[in-house]
């Protein structure tokens with residue numbers, strides 16, 4: 001694996017051809033044999049009800065149940081392949097939506113369910129960078145002294161996975177001498193992956209709110225201000241409890257519900273508000289683990305759907321400064337891109353019930369556009385907005 005050390009515990013690499021995202025040290029754990037968890041909401045306070053339409057009426061998940069061509073080994077570019085991830089259809093679907101629209105994603109589930117595994121496979125379903133983006137990303141990595149040896153141009157979306165002990169300076173930029181870009185900028189036009197997200201410092205998580213909003217970081221220090229681009233897709237993984245014992249009753253977890261709630265509350269409300277998709281993992285069943293890998297869709301098939309959806313979005317946005325749905329500012333979204341008549345009704349209901357914030361509503365509409373792009377329809381209907389709302393609330397299945 002191409003690992004560039006640019007700061008405390010920072011693990012970051014461009015994922016162009018030749019880069020290998022092989023399993024990170026310490027990522028593997030045992031797989032519990034248990035199955036089934038409580039099906040409550042992912043995040044306390046996000047409401048127990050599945051919104052209408054997030055169940056059987058939800059838009060068809062492409063590829064679910066479609067046998068894919070068997071692909072032995074890794075994908076052509078030598079990256080780890082989605083075909084390795086068995087089961088977890090809801091989480092796989094969320095990863096595809098994340099890649100198709102550039103939406104932020106939280107993967108929540110018990111140890112050994114495949115959260116890290118899935119996150120590491122997201123760059124493999126993203127399209128290569130445009131020439132302009134490649135030059136921009138390369139220049140940031142060059143300024144940070146993080147350009148991989150022998151690769152003058154980064155052509156694939158970067159994937160940065162800083163360790164949870166990383167400092168705020170390592171994540172958003174700073175340093176004692178020259179102000180250097182941090183992981184958030186090294187992940188520009190790619191993914192910033194926070195594994196074990198609740199273990200990150202509160203100040204680090206809070207510092208991410210600014211780039212999530214504006215697409216850039218501004219570092220001010222003793223009269224000097226530097227700004228770096230930081231338009232990344234945030235992917236976070238978390239266990240539902242601090243002991244990592246998995247969900248009761250089958251595991252050794254003894255954490256009380258209050259302890260579990262407090263643990264996840266470390267991912268503060270304002271940060272979770274900005275996470276478009278919350279996907280829950282369930283313990284992998286023995287049957288899933290023994291099932292034929294050839295029936296899990298490979299990255300190449302998913303990447304083709306992602307590219308087609310991104311192509312539709314880019315065509316719609318061709319006269320704007322934006323390329324992906326996640327980039328459209330809220331005001332422009334409401335003014336220029338109205339969903340089908342009546343499609344906003346589920347969002348209005350959720351706002352009346354206090355389940356959805358105004359910022360959340362914009363995020364849900366952007367995701368609904370991505371669902372429409374994946375489905376190849378002209379604009380989101382009530383099926384797409386309902387499903388997108390379920391994804392934001394963390395109750396979509």
Ligand SMILES: Nc1ncnc2c1ncn2[C@@H]1O[C@H](COP(=O)(O)OP(=O)(O)OP(=O)(O)O)[C@@H](O)[C@H]1O
Pocket residue numbers: 027028029030031084085086087088109110111112113114115116117118237238239284289
């Ligand atoms: N869905 C799955 N399909 C195939 N293998 C899996 C799956 N889930 C887990 N495994 C196996 O278990 C190992 C651990 O998975 P992974 O590290 O992704 O789990 P995790 O959810 O990130 O766990 P933790 O919470 O402990 O970090 C993988 O390397 C893989 O061998």
Ligand SMILES: [Mg+2]
Pocket residue numbers: 027115116117195196237
């Ligand atoms: Mg993990």
Ligand SMILES: [Zn+2]
Pocket residue numbers: 241242243244245246253254255
């Ligand atoms: Zn526990």
